[in-house]
Amino acid sequence: xxxxxxxxDEKRISTLQKAAKQIRDCFQxxxxxxxxxFEKRRxxxxxDALMKRLTDLPKKLQHHAMVPFGSAGxxxxxxxxxxxxxxxVGDGYFVEKSCHEANEALLRRTKAIEKIIDDCEADKKxxxxxxxxxxxxxxxxxxxxxxxxVFTQCNFIFQKHNSDEVEIREEFDEEKEAEFKRETLNxxxx
Numbered sequence: 001x002x003x004x005x006x007x008x009d010e011k012r013i014s015t016l017q018k019a020a021k022q023i024r025d026c027f028q029x030x031x032x033x034x035x036x037x038f039e040k041r042r043x044x045x046x047x048d049a050l051m052k053r054l055t056d057l058p059k060k061l062q063h064h065a066m067v068p069f070g071s072a073g074x075x076x077x078x079x080x081x082x083x084x085x086x087x088x089v090g091d092g093y094f095v096e097k098s099c100h101e102a103n104e105a106l107l108r109r110t111k112a113i114e115k116i117i118d119d120c121e122a123d124k125k126x127x128x129x130x131x132x133x134x135x136x137x138x139x140x141x142x143x144x145x146x147x148x149x150v151f152t153q154c155n156f157i158f159q160k161h162n163s164d165e166v167e168i169r170e171e172f173d174e175e176k177e178a179e180f181k182r183e184t185l186n187x188x189x190x
Contacts, residue, residue, distance in 0.1 A: 019134045026131035033124045040117050047110050054099040054106070058083040 057063065060082060067077030086094045087102050097105070 022134035023131055026127050026134065029127045030124055030131075033120045033127070037117055037120050037124075040113050040120075044110055044113055044117075047106050047113070051103050051106050051110075054085065054103050057085075058099045 057079070061080070063079040063082060065077060065079050066074040069075045083099050085097055085099060085102050087097045087105060089095055
């Protein structure tokens with residue numbers, strides 16, 4: 001009978017370790033998605049500022065600006081032909097566009113970025129649901145382990161930083177164990 005209980009407790013421990021790993025993986029995935037969302041929102045702010053600048057540029061024939069002078073620094077200069085910009089289209093290729101055309105291209109890029117953010121938010125919601133399920137499973141298994149004759153008191157310590165192990169510390173009290181055995185024997189004798 002005790003061997004059967006021991007195997008049953010090992011299965012509970014295995015389930016507990018899987019739930020703990022799932023929770024850890026979910027936390028890491030949420031952190032990764034949060035960093036992607038943060039980066040994409042930063043890109044959106046930069047695109048918004050650029051689109052505002054591209055809207056203001058063609059309103060004047062010339063603009064005074066600080067122009068880069070090689071790697072040495074900047075010097076005062078003028079922007080002429082204010083309706084023409086060079087736009088990066090990818091892989092180091094630039095095309096000449098009007099400010100209006102560049103704004104339209106940036107608007108398409110912002111829509112794509114907003115879709116990425118929405119997708120990440122949806123994925124993050126799914127991961128949170130998985131994490132909630134794993135936490136419920138973890139608390140359920142831990143509840144049953146609490147009343148097990150093998151583990152009287154367990155403290156679970158999660159190790160961060162890519163560890164798949166769950167450390168289980170058991171406080172063993174001989175008197176409580178002996179009392180538990182006496183109660184179990186008395187209850188089994190009908």
